[in-house]
Amino acid sequence: MSIEPKIRVGVLGATGYTGVELVRLLLQHPNVTITTLTSERSAGEKYADVFPTFRGQCDLKLEKIHAKEVAKQTTMVFSCLPHQTSMHHVPTLIDYGSKVIDLSADFRLDKLKVFAEWYGEHSAPSLLKEKTYGLPELNREAIKDAFLTANPGCYPTATILGLAPLLKEQLIVTSGIICDAKSGVSGAGRPPKQLNVYGEVNETLRPYGVDKHRHTPEIEQELSKLAAKDLLIRFTPHLIPMDRGILATIYAKPIKKMSTKDLLLVFEKFYGKEPFVRVLGEGQFPNTKHVRGTNYCDIGVHYDARMELIIITSAIDNLCKGAAGQAVQNMNLMSGLTETTGLMGTALVP
Numbered sequence: 001m002s003i004e005p006k007i008r009v010g011v012l013g014a015t016g017y018t019g020v021e022l023v024r025l026l027l028q029h030p031n032v033t034i035t036t037l038t039s040e041r042s043a044g045e046k047y048a049d050v051f052p053t054f055r056g057q058c059d060l061k062l063e064k065i066h067a068k069e070v071a072k073q074t075t076m077v078f079s080c081l082p083h084q085t086s087m088h089h090v091p092t093l094i095d096y097g098s099k100v101i102d103l104s105a106d107f108r109l110d111k112l113k114v115f116a117e118w119y120g121e122h123s124a125p126s127l128l129k130e131k132t133y134g135l136p137e138l139n140r141e142a143i144k145d146a147f148l149t150a151n152p153g154c155y156p157t158a159t160i161l162g163l164a165p166l167l168k169e170q171l172i173v174t175s176g177i178i179c180d181a182k183s184g185v186s187g188a189g190r191p192p193k194q195l196n197v198y199g200e201v202n203e204t205l206r207p208y209g210v211d212k213h214r215h216t217p218e219i220e221q222e223l224s225k226l227a228a229k230d231l232l233i234r235f236t237p238h239l240i241p242m243d244r245g246i247l248a249t250i251y252a253k254p255i256k257k258m259s260t261k262d263l264l265l266v267f268e269k270f271y272g273k274e275p276f277v278r279v280l281g282e283g284q285f286p287n288t289k290h291v292r293g294t295n296y297c298d299i300g301v302h303y304d305a306r307m308e309l310i311i312i313t314s315a316i317d318n319l320c321k322g323a324a325g326q327a328v329q330n331m332n333l334m335s336g337l338t339e340t341t342g343l344m345g346t347a348l349v350p
C-alpha cells in the first residue's frame with residue numbers, strides 16, 4: 001500500500017479570523033501538514049500562546065512573511081491577508097512553485113478597470129486573467145487545474161449560490177434583482193474598530209455600505225456569466241450581533257408564472273448531488289445556526305403568487321463556506337483529493 005505524502009501547507013495571516021478558522025480545519029485534515037503560519041505583529045510567538053484553543057494541538061511559532069522561504073516550505077499556501085496586501089506576496093509564491101488559494105479580493109475580479117474602480121491599484125494585474133474563481137459548484141473542473149484560486153467573498157458565495165440555478169435556466173428577469181443580506185461581526189475581521197466593539201454592535205441591527213459595497217462587482221461579474229449577459233444587482237448588507245453567519249434574502253421577478261414546487265425542482269436538479277448545498281423542502285428556510293462551523297450552504301425558496309415574486313434565502317457561515325471551508329474544498333480539488341475531505345463536520349446544537 002502506498003502512502004501519499006501530505007500536502008505541506010502555509011497560512012499567511014494566521015492570526016486573523018479566516019486564518020484561525022483555516023488552522024482549525026487543517027489540523028483535522030488527514031492529508032495536510034501545516035509547515036508555516038505567519039503574522040507580522042505576533043512573529044516569534046507560539047501559535048498556541050496567541051490562540052490557547054490550540055494548546056496541545058499546534059507547536060508552530062508564527063513567522064513574518066518571506067514569500068520565497070514560505071514557498072520553499074510549502075506546496076500550497078492560503079493567503080488570509082487584507083486585500084491589496086496579498087497581491088504583493090502571491091506572485092513570488094507562485095514563481096517559487098507553491099499553489100496559492102487567496103482568500104482576499106485581490107484576484108477575484110476579472111477586469112483591471114473594475115478592480116481599480118472598487119479597490120485601487122493592482123501590483124500583479126496579469127494574474128487577474130490567470131486565476132481561477134474558486135466557487136466549486138460552478139467551476140469545479142477549472143479549479144482542479146488551477147495554480148492560483150481566488151476564493152470567493154462571503155456575501156458573493158451566499159448570493160451567487162442562491163441565484164445560480166434561476167439565471168442559468170433563464171427563469172428570472174435579469175434586471176431589478178435585490179439581495180438583502182445580514183452578516184455576523186467576524187465578517188469585518190479581527191482588528192478592533194469603533195463600530196465593531198460590543199457596546200456598538202450588541203442589541204442592534206444596521207445596514208452599511210448602502211451606497212457602495214465592494215462585493216457588488218464580484219457578485220455582478222459571476223451572475224453575468226451565468227446569465228450570459230451583463231446584469232446589475234441591488235445589494236444591501238447589514239451587520240447583526242452574532243459572531244458568525246450570513247443570511248441572504250434575494251428577490252427576483254420570474255419570466256413566467258411558477259410555484260414553489262417548480263422552483264424546488266429547478267434547485268434540486270441544479271444542485272443534484274452537490275455535497276455542500278442543501279436545498280430545503282417546501283416551507284423550510286435556512287437558519288445560520290444550522291450551518292455554523294460547517295461548509296454547508298442551506299437554501300430555501302418560496303414563490304409569492306400574490307406579487308409574482310421569487311424569494312430565495314441562502315445561509316452560510318461566513319468564515320467557513322464563505323472563506324476557510326471553501327478554501328479547503330478548493331485545496332482538495334487542486335490536490336486531487338476527495339472534495340469533502342476534512343469538511344464533513346456538523347454544526348453544534350445548541
Ligand SMILES: NC(=O)c1ccc[n+]([C@@H]2O[C@H](COP(=O)([O-])OP(=O)(O)OC[C@H]3O[C@@H](n4cnc5c(N)ncnc54)[C@H](OP(=O)(O)O)[C@@H]3O)[C@@H](O)[C@H]2O)c1
Pocket residue numbers: 012013014015016017018019038039040041042065079080081082083085103104105152153154186187188189190191318319322323
Ligand atoms: N472575515 C470574513 O468573514 C472573510 C470572509 C471571506 C474573505 N475574507 C477576506 O479574507 C482576508 C482575511 O480576512 P480576516 O477577516 O481573516 O482578516 P483579519 O482578521 O483582519 O486578519 C488579517 C491577517 O492578515 C495579517 N496582516 C494584516 N496586515 C498585514 C500586512 N500588511 N502584512 C502581512 N500580514 C498582515 C494579520 O496579521 P497580524 O495583524 O497578526 O500581523 C492577520 O493575521 C481579507 O482579505 C478578507 O476580506 C474575510
